[in-house]
Amino acid sequence: MDKTLRDYAARSAPRYTSYPTAPHFTDVIDSASYADWLRCVPDEVSFSLYAHIPFCRSICHYCGCHTKATRQEAPVRAYARTLLQEIDLVTGRIGQGRPLKHLHWGGGTPSLLPHDKLKRIASKIYRYFDISPTIEHAIELDPRTVDLALADLLAEIGVNRVSLGIQDFSPKVQSAIGRIQSYNDVGLAVANLRAAGLERLNLDLMYGLPNQGEREVIDTIEYAVALKPDRIALFGYAHVPWMKKHQRLIDTDAMPDVIERFELSEMAIEKLLGHGYRRIGLDHFALPSDSLAIAAETGTLRRNFQGYTADPADVLVGVGVSSISKLPNGYAQNDPDIRRWRTAIESGSFPVVRSKRIDIDDRLRHDVIERLMCDFEADVDQICANYDTPPDALSDSSTALAAFEADGLVEISGSRLRVPDDRKAFVRVVASAFDKYLGSNATKHSVAV
Numbered sequence: 240m241d242k243t244l245r246d247y248a249a250r251s252a253p254r255y256t257s258y259p260t261a262p263h264f265t266d267v268i269d270s271a272s273y274a275d276w277l278r279c280v281p282d283e284v285s286f287s288l289y290a291h292i293p294f295c296r297s298i299c300h301y302c303g304c305h306t307k308a309t310r311q312e313a314p315v316r317a318y319a320r321t322l323l324q325e326i327d328l329v330t331g332r333i334g335q336g337r338p339l340k341h342l343h344w345g346g347g348t349p350s351l352l353p354h355d356k357l358k359r360i361a362s363k364i365y366r367y368f369d370i371s372p373t374i375e376h377a378i379e380l381d382p383r384t385v386d387l388a389l390a391d392l393l394a395e396i397g398v399n400r401v402s403l404g405i406q407d408f409s410p411k412v413q414s415a416i417g418r419i420q421s422y423n424d425v426g427l428a429v430a431n432l433r434a435a436g437l438e439r440l441n442l443d444l445m446y447g448l449p450n451q452g453e454r455e456v457i458d459t460i461e462y463a464v465a466l467k468p469d470r471i472a473l474f475g476y477a478h479v480p481w482m483k484k485h486q487r488l489i490d491t492d493a494m495p496d497v498i499e500r501f502e503l504s505e506m507a508i509e510k511l512l513g514h515g516y517r518r519i520g521l522d523h524f525a526l527p528s529d530s531l532a533i534a535a536e537t538g539t540l541r542r543n544f545q546g547y548t549a550d551p552a553d554v555l556v557g558v559g560v561s562s563i564s565k566l567p568n569g570y571a572q573n574d575p576d577i578r579r580w581r582t583a584i585e586s587g588s589f590p591v592v593r594s595k596r597i598d599i600d601d602r603l604r605h606d607v608i609e610r611l612m613c614d615f616e617a618d619v620d621q622i623c624a625n626y627d628t629p630p631d632a633l634s635d636s637s638t639a640l641a642a643f644e645a646d647g648l649v650e651i652s653g654s655r656l657r658v659p660d661d662r663k664a665f666v667r668v669v670a671s672a673f674d675k676y677l678g679s680n681a682t683k684h685s686v687a688v
């Protein structure tokens with residue numbers, strides 16, 4: 240890798256799970272305004288619901304999620320009670336019977352919810368919404384928590400896709416990241432899920448971890464593929480200790496450097512392709528029959544806070560601390576603090592604290608960035624035309640794009656942009672040409688590759 244590419248790889252760049260990105264949700268929003276945003280969602284619009292569960296048994300050193308450790312059930316029970324109230328508040332505004340296309344439980348570790356609470360929350364959602372026959376009902380699970388009783392319960396409440404956190408199977412990597420789980424633990428979790436009829440399976444892997452070299456990544460991929468998941472996510476470890484203090488427990492000297500990270504990811508990608516998985520966007524892989532692969536094939540892949548998705552819903556409502564909603568008016572984020580979140584809900588207010596109203600310029604840039612992140616290509620004039628906007632609306636990106644073109648990160652033909660196959664790893668950098676907020680506050684992001 241030459242110096243130019245190495246500098247790009249080491250650049251800090253957003254992951255573009257939204258545009259504008261979360262650090263720029265800086266508008267003040269009160270409960271009444273958010274209630275209006277919800278009330279204004281047109282009748283015909285379909286919904287996606289995200290429920291955030293911010294608890295884990297212990298905190299993995301690398302974790303970038305919003306969660307906390309607990310060994311007790313009481314705080315999780317209390318959280319579930321408030322979540323039920325929050326769902327009442329939301330449906331009080333949008334009305335009951337709205338079409339629901341996608342339901343996602345994320346965290347943290349949603350499987351730490353007591354079984355009776357998981358059931359009550361799911362049945363309330365199923366009662367309040369008009370559930371699409373093709374709904375994707377997904378949940379993120381820690382494989383160390385998946386016994387047969389949980390698997391049966393998940394099948395009973397309608398879950399039809401399960402995502403398991405693996406990261407790396409090597410004991411020396413696991414001890415460096417503070418997450419010990421054997422291959423047998425994971426194999427047993429998968430067997431329990433399949434016995435309950437849960438066939439659609441995603442496994443999360445990571446590269447860029449301490450003590451991780453070629454051998455560890457290859458073995459992890461072979462072990463993961465042997466479990467026959469239909470999707471694999473391969474995330475580059477985002478080391479952001481200025482935001483996540485516990486990441487200071489990671490020994491940075493044992494981490495692969497920028498070049499090694501790039502090589503590890505390229506090697507992992509080659510292995511996954513060799514096993515018949517298709518590359519989906521930057522960091523997902525799916526068997527050709529999987530809905531993500533079909534969405535990628537048909538140009539309908541989307542990007543949201545959970546990463547890549549085939550979710551066709553127009554509106555995303557988040558419930559739970561720190562969750563983000565995307566409504567026609569813009570983005571709004573819930574309070575990350577459980578106590579303040581609960582106080583708001585118990586007084587009948589929406590617990591929103593930050594927002595970003597989106598204008599036409601944001602929508603244009605969002606669409607270009609989303610197409611680049613999903614398809615590695617975008618037709619800028621076409622996207623401007625979709626909004627009846629002159630093609631020069633995004634001309635401020637041309638200086639950065641010309642530099643990226645000269646360095647081989649993007650090919651430009653008229654208004655069409657294309658990221659070459661061997662430069663896909665740099666797509667976040669290319670997308671940043673359209674980010675008008677980048678550099679407008681002190682936010683530091685993780686490295687681009």
Ligand SMILES: C[S@@+](CC[C@H](N)C(=O)[O-])C[C@H]1O[C@@H](n2cnc3c(N)ncnc32)[C@H](O)[C@@H]1O
Nearest residue numbers: 301302303346347379380381404443474476477
């Ligand atoms: C909510 S966790 C998955 C469910 C469960 N909590 C678990 O860990 O098994 C979501 C995933 O985010 C990824 N992740 C967490 N922290 C990350 C970081 N700092 N950089 C990149 N990916 C990260 C991991 O792959 C993890 O499995």
Ligand code: SF4
Nearest residue numbers: 295298299302304347
């Ligand atoms: S990776 Fe999963 S289990 Fe580990 S701390 Fe983060 S959310 Fe919890």
